[in-house]
Amino acid sequence: MDNKFDNILSARSLGFCGIMFEKEPAVRRALRNLVGSPIQRGREFLRQNARNFQSVTKATPTQPSVVVEEHFALLLILEATGQE
Numbered sequence: 001m002d003n004k005f006d007n008i009l010s011a012r013s014l015g016f017c018g019i020m021f022e023k024e025p026a027v028r029r030a031l032r033n034l035v036g037s038p039i040q041r042g043r044e045f046l047r048q049n050a051r052n053f054q055s056v057t058k059a060t061p062t063q064p065s066v067v068v069e070e071h072f073a074l075l076l077i078l079e080a081t082g083q084e
Helices: 005-013 024-035 038-048 071-081
Strands: 054-056 067-069
Touching: 038 071
Parallel strands: none
Antiparallel strands: 054 067
């Protein structure tokens, strides 16, 4: 972990995992991605956000964005987790 890009590149060229130190939340996320299980985190994300998925259209100069309740994603989550 460093705040100098050249040091990160040097570490990576030697086979080490170099993480650019920017702000604390970004470093925490990078470390969590490095040592955590992506499958476990994905399932936890689905559990936490169940029944809370929406699609949002892109706003244009003449039209505001529109929020659409996302039912297809809910069916995929139900299939993946087996939990309503």
